[in-house]
Amino acid sequence: MGAGVFLSHRLVSLHIDSCFLRFCDDEGMLLPVEIIDRGLKALACGCPNLRRLVVVGASEFGLLSVAEECLTLQEFELHKCGDNVLRGIAACENLQILKLVGNVEGFYNSTVSDIGLTILAQGCKRLVKLELSGCEGSFDGIKAIGQCCQMLEELTFSDHRMDDGWLAALSYCENLKTLRFVSCKKIDPSPGPDEYLGSCLALERLHLQKCQLRDKKGVRALFRVCEAVRELVFQDCWGLDDDIFRFADVFRRAKFLSLEGCSLVTTEGLESVILSWTDLQSLTVVSCKNIKDGEVSPALSTLFSVLKELKWRPDTKSLLASSLAGTGMGKRGGKFFKKM
Template identity: 25%
Template sequence: MAAVAVNCKGLKKLYCDSCEFGAKGMNAVLDHSSSLQELYVVNLGGLTEDSSVIGPGVAAYSLKKICIKGIHNGQCFGPLIIGSKNLKTLEISLCYGDWDQILEAMAEERVTGLVEVHLKTIRFTDVALAALSNCSNLKILHLINIYYCKNVKLIGQLYINGGKIGDEGLTAIAKRCPNLEELVLSGVNPTCLSLGVVATNCQNLERLALCRSNTIGDAEISCIAAAQCIGLKHLVIMDCPGVTHHGMEALLTTGCPNLVKVNVWNCKRVTDEVWPFWSDFTANSKSYFD
């Protein structure tokens, strides 16, 4: 890796998957690659010592994207992440340990140009999310199988897949994200307590997906309808066994005046009784019902 670093001065993208070199080889690249823009590191086998420190190196000035996955002591990339002031995209997946300190330090060091962040199956708390809230350019935040998280700031798109977010966390999101345009909840179990706040506070919300939830039922769909979520144009309800035709009737007859597209998949309690209401709704819209 030292030879690659010294001889490939124009290197812009590096992808390492299941390689056996460690911190020394990675630092050689970072110390010599002043043009490196994208770094992907997956299952780096040589990182066996907890004391490994990677970066920042000269590459920190050029890096726009960092993706690390499946690294037991992934925190050793902390100096690189914190030192990459021009970073636009950060992806951390399946990396053990507590990430609060690194994400907080990143915000304190003014890595505020982040536009897109993906955090999957890692551990952090509200401390880290509060730090991310200082990234004023953040537009896309994906949280997948995360733990103990409650708060995020105003962003355009939010995807939450699994994890332990409930009413408290979703209410915090709704209160702090008035400009939210797209919200996807999969494997999350909110109730009308938080969905009502989302519908009321997020007036710019255009796309809402509620998937694989055991708590979303008629009351939750009815509260979205009652809040008159005026920006909502596309609603997806999938694998929510608590939703019946009663909830759909409330949605189609009383709420969301600009709704033009609804997809309902695998909600077996939505019966044919909803079709008269649906016919009236589709007469003046582009919607379809799957």
Template identity: 30%
Template sequence: MKGSDLINSKLPDELLFDIIQRFDGSKSDCDAISLVCKKWMRIEAIPARRNHQDHSGCQPLSSTERIRRSYPPPAAVIPRLSPKKRRAHSSEHHQVNENSESESELESFCLSDAGLSSLAIGCKDLEKLSLIWCSNITSLGLKSIAESCRFLRSLDMQGSYIGDQGLTAVGQCCKQLEDLNLRFCEGLTDQGVVEFAQVCGKALKSLGIAACAWITDKSLIAVAAHCTFLETLSLDSEFFRNEGIVSIAKSCRSLKALKLQCINVTDEALQVVGSLCSSLELLALFSFQRFTDRSLLAIGKGCKKLRDLTLSDCYFLSDKSLEAVASGCTKLTHLEINGCHNIGTWGLESIGKSCSGLLELALLYCQRIGNSALFEVGKNCSLLQALHLVDCSNINDEAICAVAQGCRNLRKLHIRRCYEIGDKGLIKVGENCKFLTDLSLRFVDRVGDDALVSIGQGCSLRYLHVSGCHLVTDIGLTAIARGSPELTYLDISVLQGIGDMSLAELGEGCPMLKDIVLSHCRQITDTGLSHLVKGCAQLETCHMVYCPSITSAGVATVVSGCANIKKVLIEKWKVSQRTRRRASSIISYLCMEL
């Protein structure tokens, strides 16, 4: 009818955005769309700004990819904020972003209840839905999904402000739901979880709850009563106490994975878990300051199937805990000890002697663990594939040599700030660990060219991180470039001995390189970048801030020479107007005023 708008007034923005995305992206189509009205022109322009793969037109994205990109999860841990404060925090974030203008336009395309309703109508067979940090979604939108998508099996609502009514609707309609994530869902209370458990508990196998101030032991008691087939439980809250955990342990005998960060849980709860949850395979305990070795003694005695154990900031655990685990849980394959300052050499020796099937070992901030612990690992754990060491001041080259000689299946070795480890240990790794593909040596001051030459001759790496290893020069990196043709990631930041020769060797020997970090490399110039770009056609990201010999010409070379480039991190003043016009969407600025 003349004078009426039957499209803009009826269709939500996200649905109109979806329709426009389905055009083939030809220039004539884009021009025609832009001429309809200002709203259509603004919507049509969004894909062009966001397209990182084809700068000449609009490349359609899948529905799930559009939803994911429209509201990405934050890179850092999000503080617990009220909805009003969270939106204010989000607004402040957009204001400081260098692309704040386009981000503010994209903000209107964040998934809302209207968009979720449209999704529900068109995808009735939906089985998996992720609404991570979708703060515009309410119970109304979730209810539309529940009523239409009755085959839903997995629902992730992390960071979404969903109320009890929405969760209850999911329970009433989605009887096959197996996986539910409620982390940071601050609008939920015990009422919603209890009602959900009562009507949909039989199918639930996995549940995650974190930072929900109104969810307490009452919810866990209801889950225990109705979700008897629960296999995975992850809890992070100060509002849970022993009663809820004990109820779960008594009723959910099929429990296989338990992750707890609950400062008010004590030995009583873990002892019940140890005595009743014989099927437990994974246990992760974070920041426990109210329980002692008695908990791990019970776990070691009752959980014979335990394979994966993480102990982080558990200050009152000692070597007795590891000895109990070692004697009772001989099938252990993954062990992480992080900041448990009372655990020392003796405890890890017990693990090395008893757990011959160990595949991954992580020792983070373990100042009391010494060489003899890794001697036992090297002697008995021949299947070890991954070793992580961070700030372990009592571990030196002798321990690394023992691991290298005994664990020849090693595929991943990450060492950070272990100042007693140097070339000697890494040379043995190169000579013995032929399957090594992932090597990270961050700020390991004593590692130099001899180590990398040995690694380059003996291993074909795919991932290498040697940031802060000041003794590494072009000689070591050349050996890596010639011996690792499948290298895809490289970080050589803060290395003053690296120059253009290394980049030329990388360009010639590593055609699969996708990500490179060159920041703070003072000897690298535009010439080196041109050699790198010539051979590494698959390059996607390049970080090169604080490289004084790189100019705007070098930046232009990277942008124009790499068809797949998605991100270039550089100082703003080094980007010419022409480069900015051509590739503004892929350029990021670390320091805008330099």
């Protein structure tokens, strides 16, 4: 066997061999749609009990053959998909987990808009988890998802291209429990008045990873929509400074906070928010260089002492974790203190 070669670009990784090179399309990137469709038809006929499928570059007709034969299909990951292609996905009525990858900059470009999201919503009403990566859309598309997919519990946006004002549609996802943003250059620059935003009352978790959080209007609006959350995670988010982080004081029911790689948040900024969270039980602070041991106030130290879990390593020079050992701080309810 020859050495395996992979072509990787952010969200996509493809195995490249002699067959791939022989059947590549004119751009030298992906197999022609006709070949993929034929393969899907053969796969569907031979594997009617298929539960999970990953496809790159299929057409509506190829996906329809899967929907017609694989009635128990539950999980689908579709790359290089457009609005028309989603007609095939919408025919998978028992689908529960779906990831759509529309645009991957520098690799391929396809468009998922409100039209495709509405088609999807009307067909896949049993969705529990949905990830939209590189997809466009607006208020109308997300509203359709919320109204039709009433079992939806987890929604992820990766590198989204949503139009201004889309955030207000999240409140239509009435049973949403987890909301994630990954590698998003924006949240919503023009979210509109607070009275139109609504709130996701069932939401428990808000995770933001590698996102641009410099826009105050968008971040403030997102936090207001998600004010019911109990778990809040920020990981390697650019622009998250004290002014932006202070909008998090709306999370009065928060029990868990994790800050990792957020170098602009200071000790004062952290304290100004979490001291008002009376239900906080777990705190993680890792690789946040402007949060200092020497700036921890008595009030913050008191909070540390009643937490069930504390992971404190804001920088490589932090000594607080070791100095707390044996003091009982961070151990309410048992052995929960952890040194990173």
